[in-house]
Amino acid sequence: MSYKCRICGGEYEELENAIKCEQICLNKRKRDAEFQKQHKLKAEREVRKSEVEKAFKDADDKYNQAVELENKYEKDYGMAIYYSSSGLPKLISLFHSML
Numbered sequence: 400m401s402y403k404c405r406i407c408g409g410e411y412e413e414l415e416n417a418i419k420c421e422q423i424c425l426n427k428r429k430r431d432a433e434f435q436k437q438h439k440l441k442a443e444r445e446v447r448k449s450e451v452e453k454a455f456k457d458a459d460d461k462y463n464q465a466v467e468l469e470n471k472y473e474k475d476y477g478m479a480i481y482y483s484s485s486g487l488p489k490l491i492s493l494f495h496s497m498l
Contacts, residue, residue: 400412402414402416402417403417404417404420404421404424405421406420406421406424406425406428407420407424
C-alpha cells in the first residue's frame, strides 16, 4: 500500500514516512509564511519611512522658503517680522527702531 503526503503529494510505502513528510512540509509552509510576513512588514516600513522623510524635507523646504520671503520682505520694506508669544506675526519698522 502507498501513502501520500497531503501537502506536497510525495508517495511513501510506509505511513510513518508520509507523516514525517507532512510535518516537514507544514514546518516549511509556516517558515515561508513567516518569511513573507516579515518581508511585507519590511517593505511597508520602508514605504512609511520614505513618507516621513519626504514630509520632513517638504516642511524644511517650506520653512526655508518662509525665511527667504521674510528676509526679502525685511530688505524691501524696512520692516522686520517678529512673533509674539502667541505665535502671531507683528511687523516692526526697522527705521523706527533705529531712532
